[in-house]
Amino acid sequence: xFDIERWQEIFETIRKNKLRTFLTGLSVASGIxxxxxxxxxxxxxxxxxxxxxxxxxxxxxxxxxQVTTKEFKxxxxxxxxxxxxxxxxxxETRFADQLEGRSARFRVPNAMVNYKKESVGYSVQGIHSGYxxxxxxxxxxxxxxxxxxxxxxxxxxxxxxxxxxxIFKNGDDPLNEYLDISGIxxxxxxxxxxRGGEREEERIFIPMSTAQRVFNGSDxxxxxxxxxxxxxNLDQAVAESMKFSNDMKRYLQxxxxxxxxxxxAINVFNTLxxxxxxxxxxxxxxxxxxxxxxxxxxxxxxxxxNIMLIVVKERTREIGVRKALGAKPWSIVGMILHEAxxxxxxxxxxxxxxxxxxxxxxxxxxxxxxxxxxxxNFNVALSTVFVLIFAGAVAGFFPAxxxxxxxxxxxxxxx
Amino acid sequence: xxxxxxxxxxxxxxxNSLHVLKGINFTAESGxxxxxxxxxxxxxxxxxxxxxxxxxxDSGDYTLDGVPIKNLNETKAAKYRNKFLGFIFQSFNLxxxxxxxxxVALPLYYQKIPRKERQERAMKYLEQxxxxxxxxxxxxxxxxxxxxxxxxxRAMAAEPKVLLADEPTGALDSTTSYEVMDLIQKxxxxxxxxxxxxxxxxxxxxxxxIIHLKDxxxxxxxxxxxxxxxxxx
Numbered sequence: 001x002f003d004i005e006r007w008q009e010i011f012e013t014i015r016k017n018k019l020r021t022f023l024t025g026l027s028v029a030s031g032i033x034x035x036x037x038x039x040x041x042x043x044x045x046x047x048x049x050x051x052x053x054x055x056x057x058x059x060x061x062x063x064x065x066q067v068t069t070k071e072f073k074x075x076x077x078x079x080x081x082x083x084x085x086x087x088x089x090x091x092e093t094r095f096a097d098q099l100e101g102r103s104a105r106f107r108v109p110n111a112m113v114n115y116k117k118e119s120v121g122y123s124v125q126g127i128h129s130g131y132x133x134x135x136x137x138x139x140x141x142x143x144x145x146x147x148x149x150x151x152x153x154x155x156x157x158x159x160x161x162x163x164x165x166x167i168f169k170n171g172d173d174p175l176n177e178y179l180d181i182s183g184i185x186x187x188x189x190x191x192x193x194x195r196g197g198e199r200e201e202e203r204i205f206i207p208m209s210t211a212q213r214v215f216n217g218s219d220x221x222x223x224x225x226x227x228x229x230x231x232x233n234l235d236q237a238v239a240e241s242m243k244f245s246n247d248m249k250r251y252l253q254x255x256x257x258x259x260x261x262x263x264x265a266i267n268v269f270n271t272l273x274x275x276x277x278x279x280x281x282x283x284x285x286x287x288x289x290x291x292x293x294x295x296x297x298x299x300x301x302x303x304x305x306n307i308m309l310i311v312v313k314e315r316t317r318e319i320g321v322r323k324a325l326g327a328k329p330w331s332i333v334g335m336i337l338h339e340a341x342x343x344x345x346x347x348x349x350x351x352x353x354x355x356x357x358x359x360x361x362x363x364x365x366x367x368x369x370x371x372x373x374x375x376x377n378f379n380v381a382l383s384t385v386f387v388l389i390f391a392g393a394v395a396g397f398f399p400a401x402x403x404x405x406x407x408x409x410x411x412x413x414x415x
Numbered sequence: 416x417x418x419x420x421x422x423x424x425x426x427x428x429x430x431n432s433l434h435v436l437k438g439i440n441f442t443a444e445s446g447x448x449x450x451x452x453x454x455x456x457x458x459x460x461x462x463x464x465x466x467x468x469x470x471x472x473d474s475g476d477y478t479l480d481g482v483p484i485k486n487l488n489e490t491k492a493a494k495y496r497n498k499f500l501g502f503i504f505q506s507f508n509l510x511x512x513x514x515x516x517x518x519v520a521l522p523l524y525y526q527k528i529p530r531k532e533r534q535e536r537a538m539k540y541l542e543q544x545x546x547x548x549x550x551x552x553x554x555x556x557x558x559x560x561x562x563x564x565x566x567x568x569r570a571m572a573a574e575p576k577v578l579l580a581d582e583p584t585g586a587l588d589s590t591t592s593y594e595v596m597d598l599i600q601k602x603x604x605x606x607x608x609x610x611x612x613x614x615x616x617x618x619x620x621x622x623x624x625i626i627h628l629k630d631x632x633x634x635x636x637x638x639x640x641x642x643x644x645x646x647x648x
Contacts, residue, residue, distance in 0.1 A: 322510075326494065328493040331525070404489075408469045
């Protein structure tokens with residue numbers, strides 16, 4: 001390996017066989033290049049999808065109700081199920097040590113919202129203070145609905161940035177202004193924002209108690225929202241939230257006399273399940289990319305060994321001459337392998353550096369949905385280069401060995 | 416220098432075997448210039464291959480410069496070839512991507528002689544064959560006679576005990592052939608032992624001794640008066 005004479009011999013051969021060397025190098029470099037780019041985009045997709053889930057708390061659990069579809073305990077199907085404050089209170093007590101955020105939601109039916117003489121069409125929803133964290137909303141101004149508002153049945157409202165822009169066109173301060181909701185004045189106490197986009201900002205929030213009492217809601221509730229306390233890893237989080245979802249569903253089914261196998265009466269949506277599904281999808285895609293990448297590498301190795309075969313064939317006579325002049329079999333094998341490994345290594349690293357450079361420079365500028373900052377683990381890429389070099393050496397060894405043991409007379413007769 | 420006793424060699428051709436050498440005996444002293452003649456199929460190439468350690472005899476003894484050549488593995492054969500023998504081929508067998516000088520230096524590479532010294536010695540031998548000015552040309556830029564002279568310089572470079580020439584003039588016209596033979600004679604004059612395989616009578620008569628092979632046995636072994644090639648050049 002450190003035989004300087006051998007190196008000189010190899011450089012000479014390479015210099016005088018530029019095309020052959022170039023083609024070998026190209027097949028290796030493009031193999032590595034494709035693998036790195038693929039892996040980079042696999043990572044990019046993972047990053048991108050992780051970002052998509054950032055807009056809501058990703059362990060959110062939502063409950064909503066519809067009509068029953070199955071007969072149960074003598075009750076006909078088609079009954080609509082209505083959740084009550086009692087359900088919310090019970091779940092809150094029963095699962096207290098698991099819950100992190102909680103809120104019920106009551107949509108005020110047919111709310112008419114006016115500011116001064118202007119009428120705007122936004123949905124008005126009664127919520128608890130925990131709703132802010134569940135929706136990942138941030139405050140631009142003032143404060144959110146709090147527990148005191150709920151207890152005091154205050155007539156206060158929180159509007160969004162979008163609503164503020166529409167109503168307060170002159171940039172007036174919305175705080176302490178009064179909104180008219182179906183004829184009742186509500187004081188604006190805060191302005192919120194939601195990264196989830198425009199649609200998430202088309203809502204006005206008021207305290208739950210106020211919504212129910214003022215707008216004739218009695219103790220009815222439309223939805224229940226929960227988040228669970230965070231745990232170490234995703235699998236555990238999924239398992240715990242699935243258990244919570246099921247327990248809660250079971251309880252609600254019992255209380256509302258719904259058949260246990262009636263899945264449409266009470267619905268529970270668990271975001272974590274979705275997240276998990278997406279992550280499974282991503283790991284599937286990554287596996288696929290790996291598969292394609294490894295196939296590319298194999299193609300590269302086959303290419304290298306193919307070229308090695310041709311090289312040996314082409315150099316049969318030369319090998320014969322060298323043997324006649326006193327070359328030992330191992331020196332022939334060494335010469336051919338040395339050249340192969342050298343070319344593979346140089347072009348492998350060239351492909352690696354080029355593709356990683358490309359990802360480094362252009363990766364951050366890629367703006368496609370679900371792809372964010374594609375990048376690749378350097379160690380992984382480096383190992384693939386070494387695997388390729390090793391495989392190339394193994395692939396080159398056999399033709400080289402055969403060549404070294406060829407009979408000189410046969411080799412010299414080779415035309 | 417060369418001692419051969421009762422050499423036999425046969426090749427398997429399917430089910431029957433072809434007995435090519437049927438008991439060859441001869442000795443060549445140091446400084447001899449021997450021509451081995453014979454029609455094709457007489458076994459002269461086989462004999463040369465055995466002498467060149469490119470092939471092994473089935474039975475018989477072969478001693479080269481006092482060293483018995485027997486049961487050689489590839490590595491040992493390579494070592495002996497490098498040390499004892501220089502080859503000159505009909506088709507020159509120069510490495511086409513190496514310059515004349517690099518070709519001549521190649522056997523020295525396998526003797527692990529440093530690069531600088533290799534090049535100096537290669538130049539010396541190229542000068543001897545009159546091709547100093549052509550040292551940096553590729554074989555494709557040389558004429559046939561020049562190529563064979565480069566090949567001779569290469570065979571000489573390792574300073575072998577014996578030069579083996581297999582139809583050295585076979586691919587050359589007669590004028591060039593005589594030039595090459597003149598060179599071979601001069602090398603022989605310096606005391607080198609040379610074996611030339613040929614089927615041309617005039618080439619054979621430029622040697623000092625002719626061995627006639629026929630059907631695997633030596634038919635005639637005669638000393639001849641050497642015809643100097645220089646008179647034709």
